[in-house]
Amino acid sequence: MAEVEYNFAKIEEKWQKRWERDGLFRNRREDRPPFYVLNMYPYPSGVLHMGHFLNYTLGDVMVRYKLLRGYNVLSPIGWDSFGLPAENAAIRTGTPPHEFTEGNIARMRGQMRRAGWGFDWGRELATSHPDYYRWTQWFFLKFHERGLVVKKNAPVNWCSSCQTVLANEQVKNGECERCGSQVGQKDMNQWFFRLSAYAERLLAGHDELRGKWPDAVLAMQEEWIGKSEGAEVEFRIKETGEPIPVFTTRPDTLWGVTFLSVAPEHPLLEKLLPGSPRETEIREAIRGMRAGGTSAREQAEREKEGIFTGFHVINPVDGGVAPLWIANFALMSYGTGAVMGVPAHDQRDWEFAEKYGLAVRQVIRAPNASGPEAWPEAFTGAGEIVNSGPFSGEPDNFEAIPRIIEWLEAEGRGRRKTNYRLRDWLLSRQRYWGAPIPIIYCDRCGLVPVPEKDLPVLLPADIDFARGSGNPLARAKSFVDAACPACGGPGRRETDTMDTFVDSSWYHIRFADPRNDRACWDAAKAAKWLPVDQYIGGIEHATMHLMYARFFAMALRDLGLVDFSEPFTRLFCQGMVCKLAYRCDDCKWLPAEEVGIVGPGGDPVPEEEARTLFKRMENQGLDEAGLAAEGFRAVCARCGRPVRFEMTKISKSKLNIVDPDAIMDRFGADTVRLYMLSDAPPDRMQIWTEDGINGAWRTLTRLWRLVMEGLERISPPGTPIPATLDGVNRSLRRKTHQCVRKVTESIEGGYQFNTAIARTNELLNLLRGVRDQAHPAVMRETLEVVILALSPIIPHFADECWSRLGHSGSIFEESWPECDEAAAREEETEIPVQVNGRLRARLTVPPDLPPGELERRALSDSRIRDWLAGKTVAKVVTVSGRLVNILAK
């Protein structure tokens, strides 16, 4: 007697052990082509969240699918284990960061195994282990040798809460990406990777990635690189003769310059201001401009502000004199820090000129337009060039730009220039829990790299985190004191550590050879597996990790360490996992249990009615307005204020978390996996509902019963399918093989598991209807196809069914089913017949019926003749195998 209950706990544990025992994911199939699937590795926070669950399930489904497609699959996992949370925990609790981190890793490892993800645990790595960060340090030295690392003074983003500098990419809306506090500006001497030197190559690489990476990611990177072409023109200070280069994308408006503005931190000011008559007043204004809030929100709305310096500039194109201003909108970080002001043809300059009463000089004439006096704003379109020396009269100013640049170069007044918004990557952090930068400062020799043989520079263990402030490394005398490698004299170690994005810029390559202690990796092993064939992760890394890792690959290629420049051939970005969250009007998030529903009189509705309303909120999008329309209100159980609903990413702070462990306890991993993939395409937002997970459970148990009942009537494995079958069985086989084709297309066409699951559901619905008439061999075939097709998604379930169907060995050692075209061919098709574009009848015909015959049958159909009565047929459109459209008047 077959076991009727679907005992997921037993089944899942059994197969996880067996896969582990048999080394299913240890890429041992050397006879097969290699395929490298990688999920972005996690930070070991200590607990898996639903976002991880979707991410790693997707990766695992791809891994298992590729196994079935006959590849030798590499599917490694590791830990992005350096970073602030561990250090903050150490300050709070006194637990050393490595202990905290190892504990978290152990816990998450357990959760991961339980979810059934097939990782090659033999390759596990953690970036905070010395045998890993030793190589992070080694790369730093190699990059340093090549001039790709520089130490320079620069205004940097400073997070006072994290007590560290941040990369531009880590500042979101002027706030620290990690802790959310306001980021300020500070001048500091810091370490940088020369990311900007790779701007053009990073951009050029997009040609290779287009179509294989999401458009949105490429667009974001393009924007971040921010290439713009124009000219650099040399203005001069009239009073001192000092040169002042200016970048412009509009050299066609050079004759319209009526002022020039520089950034408040422009170095030229230090030469001009001392002793100048308005020095104190101007310095005061500069302080005001620099002190203003740095958040982007504030900046966007910030009023344009400036002050006249008392100095003037000479325009190189015509010798004209214009006042030199300091303006808060001029940024030292872009171009040359100096902007020419052309109010007539630039909206920002227009506003500035209007505010300070500066001159407006028209140099482009709009087609049939009046002069600038009558304009409500700057004219930025194309027109005829006027008042511009040799170029006056040119009909299209944009087309004249290249000729103007040539003229500037010929005359020695400027030159062609391409500018990028991309900044160098600030890699140093004033924190303990990161890879120490391997540099020693010596009073005699200066800045000395740590010799390779002395790597790794280990993090000291004897740190008292609970006491003191700032970087704990700077307080560790045993660490700081070090002999100069060059002269042997006393030296001081660099106490900054590296941004954790340095660690994650090369981990994907280390996975090819993770235990190598003589080199970062063996070249042959790296060449075998890399680049990563399929990378999977969140889109939030578009301009950070994904840009840095590309830069690293290019730099490593230049060092001769790898043979590719693009590390990730294909990229897939999964959507967010969202769930309804509740917010009380005083801006506090509430757990669902603390939301009450009251009726028109203000008294609570009965519990059962409330439950129904909550269900409708979850499942039918019932919102505050809908609730109000029915006379109800949602209120905070604590303070009685109104509660608003918001569909938002599952997170601790929004109090809408779903604990993966608790869900796996109730339903098992396979149910969660099925649910996560069955509703929406995986790159879209996924909405978590209680009913949704129940539905997936129902689907699985129904399938389980169907298979268990089927076991009693199907033929043994390997029984051939009879050559002649009745209509029901021919039809079942046809749908079975069509299902194979459609599922394969759904997966290959962009991992659309939702439609793949829909296709197997259709087949199962059909099988349930005809199972009493199904031939034992045909029924086996159908069940096996469904189990195989779903196996990447519900692996434990599938392997258990597979073995109960009488197979030995794991289903993942089988091959993906193939569509038998002969069996899948339709015997007859239904052809819609339209009259004047409206569906009026359906004909059942053989699929290969010639168009002429199809047309004849359509016209002679009785229903169609009724519709055509009293009309004349003007034209008949016949698409063979698809439809007939009759045009009649």
Added chain:
RNA sequence: GGGGGCGUGGCGGAAUGGCAGACGCAGGGGAUUUAAAAUCCCCUGGCCGCGAGGCCGUGCGGGUUCGAAUCCCGCCGCCCCCACCA
């Protein structure tokens, strides 16, 4: 302001030039049950009609086409990213 994405039932979504709403959730009805849960069967875009059936319908307005959710033009709305970038 710029860039990317999206707009289809009560909800998630399917259909990428040819039968709109696959598959699922929620809802309704029935069977089973002492009852409930679970399970099984049927119905479920709107309007009209006893019914056969008809009409309307993919954000709005126009266009191309025998035929448009799908392609083109113009609007409206939502989400995400960047944003005083010279």
